[in-house]
Amino acid sequence: MNKAWGKWSSGNWLVGLAMLVGLVWSVQVQAAPDCDKAMAPQRCASYRQGWLSCSDLTAGSRRACIEQFTPALSCQRSRDARRCEALLAAQAACEGSEGLARRLCVRERLPAADCGHASNKARCEQRAAAEQSCAETATQQGRECVRKALAPSGN
Numbered sequence: 001m002n003k004a005w006g007k008w009s010s011g012n013w014l015v016g017l018a019m020l021v022g023l024v025w026s027v028q029v030q031a032a033p034d035c036d037k038a039m040a041p042q043r044c045a046s047y048r049q050g051w052l053s054c055s056d057l058t059a060g061s062r063r064a065c066i067e068q069f070t071p072a073l074s075c076q077r078s079r080d081a082r083r084c085e086a087l088l089a090a091q092a093a094c095e096g097s098e099g100l101a102r103r104l105c106v107r108e109r110l111p112a113a114d115c116g117h118a119s120n121k122a123r124c125e126q127r128a129a130a131e132q133s134c135a136e137t138a139t140q141q142g143r144e145c146v147r148k149a150l151a152p153s154g155n
Contacts, residue, residue: 046071049091053106056099069106086110107135126150 032051035044050070054062071091075084090109094102113131115124127150134145 042073046073052098053091053094053102054099065103069103080114082111082114103135 032055033044033048035041035048038044047066047070050066050068053069054065057065069087069091071088072078072084075081075088078084087106087110090106093109094105097105113124113128115121115128118124127146130146130149134149
């Protein structure tokens with residue numbers, strides 16, 4: 001009987017079970033949050049919208065993306081209330097899409113940067129153009145893309 005079970009009879013079945021549990025857990029982590037039974041359903045729904053926008057990215061990139069695409073629960077205390085409200089509306093309008101398609105859908109509905117009150121209007125407009133052109137570059141690479149676009153051409 002031991003030969004039929006091979007290596008599993010010596011206790012390695014625990015390793016196999018642990019691997020199976022890990023696989024099931026990682027699949028659950030990859031799924032969008034279910035907010036039906038959440039203790040804070042509004043916060044969960046807001047996070048879910050951000051998650052759906054970034055579901056196609058890897059863990060490191062996903063975290064920064066979720067921060068960018070998760071709408072606030074209330075825009076009253078937001079530094080840019082106009083953009084906050086536009087993000088809420090854009091996320092609602094893009095319901096049904098996921099990943100890159102959703103990010104593109106949301107971005108096209110967001111207003112352009114408001115440089116009217118900026119101390120250096122030209123620099124603000126330059127930064128907005130750089131951020132727009134680097135929009136699909138993930139996290140650190142996106143920041144690097146914007147930095148390079150804003151750097152003087154002599155460097």
